[in-house]
Amino acid sequence: MQIIGLTMHRLKQRIKKALIPRNKLLVFNFHQSTPVFNSHKNDKYIWSDLEFFESQINYLKDNFEILRLDQAIRELRSGKLKRTMVSITFDDGDISVQDHVIPLLTKLNVPATFFINTSYLTTEQKGYWFNIYNYFNSDPEKRKKYLSEETKEIAGNLRNTNDPGYYLGNYKKIEVLSEFINKDTDFYLRLEFLKILNHELFTIGLHGHEHQRFSMMTKSWQKNDLLSNIEILSKFNIYTPIFAIPFGKPHDWNNDTLEVCKDLGLEVAFANGGYNVKNNFGILRIPVDGLDISRVLSSLHPFLKRYYY
Ligand SMILES: [Zn+2]
Incomplete structure (x- = not known):
């Protein structure tokens, strides 16, 4: 049965390839x-x-x-x-x-x-919520100083929420942290x-x-x-x-x-x-x-x- 299964798999792969x-x-x-x-x-x-x-x-x-x-x-x-x-x-x-x-x-x-x-x-x-959050989150000291439990939760939700009210009400709470980023960081x-x-x-x-x-x-x-x-x-x-x-x-x-x-x-x-x-x-x-x-x-x-x- 295993051999038949394997052959079927190869056959499917071939058909898939031929259809591209x-x-x-x-x-x-x-x-x-x-x-x-x-x-x-x-x-x-x-x-x-x-x-x-x-x-x-x-x-x-x-x-x-x-x-x-x-x-x-x-x-x-x-x-x-x-x-x-x-x-x-x-x-x-x-x-x-x-x-x-x-x-x-x-x-x-x-x-x-x-x-x-x-x-x-x-x-x-300095950017938008994704890169700004990553900047602070990647450094333990900065994380402690600038990221509240609320901002951590928001960062986790913004990428996939389907609620425009939530997105609009929250994305700027992370983006305002831009002003605390070192001016020389490009x-x-x-x-x-x-x-x-x-x-x-x-x-x-x-x-x-x-x-x-x-x-x-x-x-x-x-x-x-x-x-x-x-x-x-x-x-x-x-x-x-x-x-x-x-x-x-x-x-x-x-x-x-x-x-x-x-x-x-x-x-x-x-x-x-x-x-x-x-x-x-x-x-x-x-x-x-x-x-x-x-x-x-x-x-x-x-x-x-x-x-x-
Ligand atoms: Zn992009």
């Missing part, structure tokens, strides 16, 4: 990459060791054609895709993008697209840095002015936030009108988000896995921070769930 189309776009999603993990700034779920990241990029370079996401979308929508193509994306505009990722991609001559939150590049605010790249990027290799897109869960916000908040994000980024010649939804999972956006994007003429990108074929709505991205991409590819599934209305 050859002509598709794979979009990989990263956040942070540094040579050394820094617990004040890095989170293990969104971080890649730089050397490992380089090996992953070389694997992609050896096996696929890599395009900037805006170029890849054009090919995808035109129906001209004749093979599997790859795009590399980074979310948030983390400081490591400026310090390590872009220098490395430039050296390797590999294109990429970066989704940027603009609020923290143009104000004193979490994000500098706006001026975007001016000097190679426009052949790199484009920048939207990730919200603030990094909030759009599903928790009113429609007018969502629109105004995106308008601020667009106003700042569209001044750069490497700007492309694609919005990678912050967090990017199905419970992080709603119908209002899609309507606002439609009104503003934006392409929408998710971060919930899956590959892209000609007619899918929006752009599906696969989160791969710290992961072995060849293994991720062997787990591609042809019956993926579609997360749109």
Whole structure:
């Protein structure tokens, strides 16, 4: 019976593989990459060791054609895709993008697209509840001094609550701690840095002015936030009108988000896995921070769930 079970498993794997189309776009999603993990700034779920990241990029370079996401979308929508193509994306505009990722991609001559939150590049605010909480929580002394039981509970709930009233009533209780962060601590790249990027290799897109869960916000908040994000980024010649939804999972956006994007003429990108074929709505991205991409590819599934209305 065991042998039959094993054969069935292999057969299923083969059928699954055969059903994955050859002509598709794979979009990989990263956040942070540094040579050394820094617990004040890095989170293990969104971080890649730089050397490992380089090996992953070389694997992609050896096996696929890599395009900037805006170029890849054009090919995808035109129906001209004749093979599997790859795009590399980074979310948030983390400081490591400026310090390590872009220098490395430039050296390797590999294109990429970066989704940027603009609020923290143009104000004193050091970031949003997730990175601010991690900054204090990663140091026992700071944790004791600044984090109350209430803030710990809030931090645990914000990521997954489905109650907009709770989210709106609480996220600022963590974000106000920004003023106690050392002024020299930089979490994000500098706006001026975007001016000097190679426009052949790199484009920048939207990730919200603030990094909030759009599903928790009113429609007018969502629109105004995106308008601020667009106003700042569209001044750069490497700007492309694609919005990678912050967090990017199905419970992080709603119908209002899609309507606002439609009104503003934006392409929408998710971060919930899956590959892209000609007619899918929006752009599906696969989160791969710290992961072995060849293994991720062997787990591609042809019956993926579609997360749109
Ligand atoms: Zn993000």
